[in-house]
Amino acid sequence: MKAYELMLILRPNLEDEAREGVLEKIRGIVTAEGGTVDSDEAWGKRRLAHEIDHTEEGDYQVTLFHAGTAIVAELDRVLHITDQVLRFMIVRRDDLA
DSSP: OEEEEEEEEEOTTOOHHHHHHHHHHHHHHHHHTTOEEEEEEEEEEEEEEEEETTEEEEEEEEEEEEEOHHHHHHHHHHHHTOTTEEEEEEEEOGGGO
């Protein structure tokens, strides 16, 4: 399994339960097929460089995990259809192998 970093920008008006629900969904997808979540780090609300869907702020979350390519593909698919997510990026981290 390879190391990955997931950067999420969530809608800033989410309540704590909804925010935690999205993060639990991500953890569930990663761990369902044998992957491991190494760390979750909340960066908090920050101003966006450009508006996204008429939103000027975003709630940032960074997750480091180890997973196979099938897990990353499923995570990508699910995050594309999750309304609470403004933007996301999954990057392979060779320095954390």
